[in-house]
Amino acid sequence: MTFGRVGRAAAVAWLTLPRWERAGVAGLNHAAVRTTLDPDSGVRLLAGCVPKDG
Numbered sequence: 001m002t003f004g005r006v007g008r009a010a011a012v013a014w015l016t017l018p019r020w021e022r023a024g025v026a027g028l029n030h031a032a033v034r035t036t037l038d039p040d041s042g043v044r045l046l047a048g049c050v051p052k053d054g
Contacts, residue, residue, distance in 0.1 A: 006014075014022065027033050028045065037045075 017025070024045065
């Protein structure tokens with residue numbers, strides 16, 4: 001079960017993300033994607049998913 005592997009808070013956070021954000025995060029989780037990006041690109045891509053107010 002997902003809750004047992006990652007914990008309740010992480011599982012609920014994942015399940016409440018919009019579908020497009022889940023796809024982006026899942027893509028960045030793949031090693032082949034991460035290694036083709038320069039170090040700052042992944043940070044910029046993920047930073048775009050965080051609301052400005054926190």
